[in-house]
Amino acid sequence: MVARVIVGAHYGWKDWLAQRATAVVMALYTLLLLGIALYQGGIDHATWTALFAHPAFRIATMLFGLALFWHAWIGMRDIWMDYVKPVALRLTLEVLTVIVLVAYAAWLAEVLWGLAR
Numbered sequence: 001m002v003a004r005v006i007v008g009a010h011y012g013w014k015d016w017l018a019q020r021a022t023a024v025v026m027a028l029y030t031l032l033l034l035g036i037a038l039y040q041g042g043i044d045h046a047t048w049t050a051l052f053a054h055p056a057f058r059i060a061t062m063l064f065g066l067a068l069f070w071h072a073w074i075g076m077r078d079i080w081m082d083y084v085k086p087v088a089l090r091l092t093l094e095v096l097t098v099i100v101l102v103a104y105a106a107w108l109a110e111v112l113w114g115l116a117r
Contacts, residue, residue, distance in 0.1 A: 025067035058112045065108040069101045
């Protein structure tokens with residue numbers, strides 16, 4: 001007989017809510033870009049440069065990136081937990097996922113603000 005562990009009614013609720021919240025942030029940013037492209041009649045290099053000259057747009061882009069990374073973390077963690085049964089391998093994959101996502105976040109910050117220049 002297998003003993004079932006009962007964890008309560010709220011198990012997974014925070015992750016579900018985080019997935020939806022990050023999806024909303026990404027959708028709003030996408031609509032913003034689409035609106036700008038429609039208003040400007042497209043986005044060329046000059047428009048793109050002008051957009052990123054404003055700190056508010058860089059902050060919005062960073063928020064989009066962080067939402068994307070958090071969304072990706074929850075999704076990948078759930079995949080690792082559901083399909084990778086050996087604990088050591090699953091932990092290794094989770095740690096590698098975190099390292100890659102943190103590196104991407106640092107790279108995005110470098111691209112947006114040029115911290116190393």
